[in-house]
Amino acid sequence: MSDLETFRAQTQSWLEANCPPEMREPVRDDADVYWGGRRATFKNEAQKAWFEACVEKGYTVPAWPKEYGGAGLNAAEAKILRQEMSRIGARPPLSSFGIWMLGPALLKFGTEGQKQRFLNEIARGETRWCQGYSEPGSGSDLVSLQTYGEDKGDHWVVNGQKVWTSYADQADWIFCLVRTDKDNKYQGITFTLIDMAFEGVSTKPIKLISGNSPFCETFLDNVKVPKSYGEDIPAQVGEVNRGWDVAKYLLGHEREMISGMGGGERTAAIGASMKRLSAKTGDELDPVLRAELAMFDVDALAFTAMGEKFMDEMKAGKGHPAQPNMMKYTGTELNKRRHELMMAAGGSRSLEWESDETRGGTPARSWLRTKANSIEGGTSEIMLNVISKRILDLPGA
């Protein structure tokens, strides 16, 4: 057996021994997702056991180095772990913006002290992070952001407002874009780490059309942010005034993450499950709807291959650096189409806002939620702008 075959066999038996059957069921509601953090609680013993087994093995962040709480897996091993988890339907043990976003930024731009402290806290699920990028006046034109950090020697005094901060009301820390030089648009922003327990930080949930409130407004009123959290742990990632580089890098990651949510082999094609759904309510798929579903499944299965190719190329350093924009655009548009078709297949049942049969209106709420896919993390139109400029090299783009 090759090393990778051995690894696959070991992974299979480890998952068999450590992933409880309940953790192989599809995620049904918010409580099924474990986000970690100071205030986190487990829904049940199975969730706790699965999380703790993964922390010990480094599998909350399998590709991170061992000294930062990961398992140090190489690209091929990480892919095998993903495949094996997907095969048994294992839930992610820990969901976190720390894993998806801050972690990659720290791995690339962080000091050793920052990595030791923050990455380990993220890997162990101790700190829940949120992202402070957008502002009421700075959406697609993010670089116009106004939240200002006034230099007071050993600390900054930060004032401003962030919006669309995901789960800020449940987060412990925020990584935040703060303007530290008003005269320099791109080179006047600092990528700052702020403890949300500091005085002057407050949050207010935003109620969305789905009825849920996954996002908040976050207010920063005269927040005193120390420039250092200890030896070799500066409060900013990268250099002061060079946070835009970090932000751009992270936006790339966010686009990959969002595009990844549209894929997933287990959920790519929906036609067969829509037929079963119809049968449950005594319906049959309309032939024209069936045709639309078939056309969708072609696109979805093809996009699954695209996701695999994209990951393979990225790991090998091939592929265009702006390709995440294409992935984000295509993946989110596809996901919106998927939910449109699911609503159609579900008929009047999928309109129910509150019922046991729909688990509290999941079809309708999820459908509405997907409309944000092509807005958050850069709108589809911004993605197309970036593709025009960086990949197609079109004039004036």
Added chain:
Amino acid sequence: MPLYHTEDQAMLADTASGFMAEEGNIAKQLRHWRDRDCKDGFGHALWKQMAEMGFTGMLLDEDDGGLGLGHVEAGIVLEEIGRNLTPSPFLTSSVLAATALKHGSADMKGRYLPGLIEGESVFAVAIDETAKHRPSRITTKAEKSGNGFRLSGSKSFVVQGASSDMIVVAARTSGSDEDEEGVTLFAVPQDAAGMTQNPVRLVDSSMASHIAFEGVELDGDAVIGEVDGGRAILNALLTAGRIGAAAEGVGVARGAMDLTIDYLKQRKQFGKLIGEFQGLQHRASHLYSEVEVARAVVIKAQQLLDAGAESAELMSSVAKAKVAKAAGLAVKEGVQMHGGIGMTDEYDIGLYMKRDRALQEFLGDAFFHAGRVAEMSGY
């Protein structure tokens, strides 16, 4: 296996790309033969050159004199064929017929393979019987007659049928029209008595025949594989051919897209390059995204087929359908973004639209394959 080319495959891609751009380009091949009203629609000299490159027998086993390469490699050649709109017998002879002949007897291989490998022979496949691809229904009959068979019925859309030395014909040896079983494949020589070809020129300047079989007498050794056991071979050649056609389609899409993006960077209106207009930028970027996805699913299908995976069949239909949509978009957007000049014969973009149209129809269009995806998925 990662979804990108290995080093060897990347080298082959470089070679194939250089060769097709130099020898198979539109001026030298497609326009050249079209403007001379060539009865074949392709050049035999290029076919010989492709043999010298090792392309013609690349899918054949080394024991049979081939290169023993896979569908990723054949797809690399096909993508360059698509990009240059190179008319050639490669898809029908080296992919479709070659896949069938792999199942032939040693005697049959000896009869046909050397000519293919040398670029001396051209083969065709006769599957469709109506204007739409529907291989589940085979009505052309082959009845026992002495030691052999008597073939009667008709076939259509036999690409390069009149130029071929041999035609692989799917015929019914037992059962009724729609039966899965009871199909046999025959290698029918061009000079078989009772076979009448009516070759017609298609929109893309290629040639395809309507063929009538009126009591064509065939020896028993014309059977490819087993009598009544042709369905599996037919399915194998269809899967290989669809994935091959999809690869060629990706080439067509990329060729059309590249022409169009170049044009956006050259054409000025309102004192600006038209590529500066966001209305066109977004459409071009959407097109790029679709073509990228099509490329990905094609290499996925090729790898699955080469690995002998069961899912290759599903993925062949996903690939054929996705490419049909992406390439269709590429040529339509291409003509539109070229504006009036896109409607002229002088510009190449229209040639891409014509080739795409023919390729879409070949071995099943997007509707056929999306329907097949639905059936295979259980709805």
